[in-house]
Each structure stands twice: as C-alpha cells, then as structure tokens.
Amino acid sequence: MEFNLNEIQLDALREIGNIGAGNAATALSQLINKKVDMSVPQVDILLFNDMLTRIGNEEDLVIAVLLKVFGDAPGNILFVMKPDSARIIADEMLEGFSEINEDLYYSVYQELGNILGNSYLNALSKFTGLNLIGSVPYVVEDMLAAILSTSFIDAEQYSDYVLAIDTKFTQDDKESGGYFFFIPKPGSLEAILSKLGL
Amino acid sequence: MEGKEIKVGIGDLNIAFPPDRLITIGLGSCVGIALYDDYKKIAGLAHIMLPESSKFTNNSNPMKYADLAIPMLVEKMIQNGARLNNLKAKIAGGASMFQTSDKTPLMDIGSRNAKAVKEILQKLRIPILAEDLGGNYGRTMIIEADTGKVYIRTVGKGIKEL
Numbered sequence A: 001m002e003f004n005l006n007e008i009q010l011d012a013l014r015e016i017g018n019i020g021a022g023n024a025a026t027a028l029s030q031l032i033n034k035k036v037d038m039s040v041p042q043v044d045i046l047l048f049n050d051m052l053t054r055i056g057n058e059e060d061l062v063i064a065v066l067l068k069v070f071g072d073a074p075g076n077i078l079f080v081m082k083p084d085s086a087r088i089i090a091d092e093m094l095e096g097f098s099e100i101n102e103d104l105y106y107s108v109y110q111e112l113g114n115i116l117g118n119s120y121l122n123a124l125s126k127f128t129g130l131n132l133i134g135s136v137p138y139v140v141e142d143m144l145a146a147i148l149s150t151s152f153i154d155a156e157q158y159s160d161y162v163l164a165i166d167t168k169f170t171q172d173d174k175e176s177g178g179y180f181f182f183i184p185k186p187g188s189l190e191a192i193l194s195k196l197g198l
Numbered sequence B: 001m002e003g004k005e006i007k008v009g010i011g012d013l014n015i016a017f018p019p020d021r022l023i024t025i026g027l028g029s030c031v032g033i034a035l036y037d038d039y040k041k042i043a044g045l046a047h048i049m050l051p052e053s054s055k056f057t058n059n060s061n062p063m064k065y066a067d068l069a070i071p072m073l074v075e076k077m078i079q080n081g082a083r084l085n086n087l088k089a090k091i092a093g094g095a096s097m098f099q100t101s102d103k104t105p106l107m108d109i110g111s112r113n114a115k116a117v118k119e120i121l122q123k124l125r126i127p128i129l130a131e132d133l134g135g136n137y138g139r140t141m142i143i144e145a146d147t148g149k150v151y152i153r154t155v156g157k158g159i160k161e162l
Helices: A007-032 A048-053 A083-093 A102-128 A144-154 A188-195 B066-079 B109-123
Strands: A036-038 A042-047 A061-071 A075-081 A132-134 A138-143 A161-171 A177-184 B005-007 B012-016 B021-027 B031-037 B042-048 B087-093 B128-133 B139-144 B150-154 B158-161
Touching (some): A007 A036, A007 A042, A007 A102, A007 A177, A007 A188, A042 A048, A048 A144, A048 A161, A061 A102, A061 A144, A075 A144, A083 A102, A102 A138, A138 A144, A144 B021, A144 B109, B012 B066, B021 B031, B031 B066, B042 B066, B087 B109, B109 B128
Parallel strands (some): B087 B128
Antiparallel strands (some): A036 A161, A061 A138, A075 A177, A161 A177, B012 B042, B021 B139, B031 B042, B031 B087, B139 B150, B150 B158
C-alpha cells in the first residue's frame, strides 16, 4: 500500500478523525459519567514497530475491541486499553451490578466497542455521505504485538509502513484511557478523500 | 541463561550460535518457524506474515512471505555451516486472534499461514518435530542455539517447552 498524501489531504483525514473520535469520546463520557479528553487525531504513517511503541511494549497485556468496517471505506476499528483502564471503565458501566464475573466484563467490553465504534462510523458516514457499517465487536485480551499485527494484516496493510488515524482518550485527566484506531483497507482513504473533493 | 537474545521482528529472520538464542515476540496470525541443526548447533528463526508472495506485486521484503522466507532462512543456515539433511523444524502461531462468542473464526489468515508453512517445509523435506498452531491467543517463541530447545510464552499460561 502506497501512501502519497499531501498536506491538505492529511488535514482532511485528521478532521475526519476529529469528528469521529469526538463523537466516540462524547459517547464514552456519557456512558461512564466522567470527563473524557481526547488528543488531536493523528494520521500516522509509521513503521509497524513505531506504531506499536506509541502504545506500549510488544508483550504488554492489553484488552482490545475490534470492529470490522464494511461498505464504501472498509477497514478495521480497534480500541486498545490497558487492563487497569479497561477495568475502571467497565466498573463505571457496571455500577449497581452485584455479581460480576468475567463473562460480564467481556460483554461490557463488547458493548463499549459497539458504542465507540458506531458513534465514530456514524459521524464519518454523515460527514462524507459514505455508507459504512460496523460488524459485531470482537474482544480479545492478549499481547499488544499479536493484536496489533493481526489487526493491520486483516486490513490488508502488509507494507513495512502502516497507516492509521488514531486518537488517545484519557479520562478525568488521568493517564488511563484507551487508544482508538481506524485502520483503512487499501483504497478506503481514496474513497473518503474523493467524497470530500480532495 | 548466558548468551545474547537476538530479536527477530515481524517479516524478519535470523540465525544464532551457542550460547545465544533467538526470540520473536507476539505471533498472532503470523507463524514462527524455528529450524535447528543438531550436529552443527545452528539455530534459525523466521517470523512470516503471509502465506505466499505471488499474490503481491510489492515484494520489497521477501522475509514476510512463507514461500520466500523459509528457503532464505535455510540458505542462510547452510552458508553458515548447517546441512539441509540435519535440519528439523518446530513451528508456532497462526492464531485467529479475534473470535466471536460463537467461536467462528473471523480471520482465516492464521490457518492459511500455518498450512503454507507446512507445505513449504514438506517440499524442502524438513521434518516438523513439534507444532503449536491455531487457537485465539498470541505467542512468543524462543529457540536456544545450544540445545535447539524451543519455548513458547503465552499470556496467562506462562512459558512451556515445545
């Protein structure tokens, strides 16, 4: 996959990420009833390893939710959380429940991915007029490197350099939160940009 | 353990001599191929992402593809004194990381990688002594050049010898 993007196109993709992630952050904030901040979305074209080290180390245990994106601009949406951050978010969502087991956590993470992923996609869809549909969410708890590589490979990004539009969420000014990625398949960026006349 | 730990990245390969060892971290749908010459004590490790190169026009890095990486690794080991007839393989990875609650595999790239690796090893007449393939979890793979022992590290299950 070749990435030949000019500054205007990069700006447009960042703005798209901003709108999508802004909606997702609002949804997350309402869900856990806490202030959620987000970083300015980046359009990163990085060596795979550099993409990874922005989140952590290869063998770090993380919880990730993946939604496959179908329609006019296919790809993957991936939300990655460190286990303690994931627990904090889940416990907020589960307030009032007494018997909490692992299955319930799994289902909460699924729901979290659903809400974040679909608010991102809806915003993107409204803004561009592209038809975008998210799959059911898939939850996995494993090594960061295994999750991230599989997510890029599944989006048919096989080059040494990978591209993602990504945002970091933080809650209550703490360092905890999550990393939100839109990993486009080849051709999807072109579809988005051409809808915007760029 | 004495010796250096030599890291093999994604779409990468390398060889090691005693007392060093080779490690590749976080195999998801990728497959790790550990080769060993027991007589010459030479270890090799490759980390492939995709089954075959023929479907891709941009083959800038042949070490990504099972069909190119394995012969390259064999060649590199032979150049360093190993003999093809002595080589034995242990393979791991090829997981399907994201599975739904009804356990239908979302991505079959892992099993395609595993199948391709087996076929290529068979073609080269390199016997597979052990394998740890499939499942829905990531693996870290280590081979010791001194003993040829291969270890698999997984989340929550610790480290075990393959």
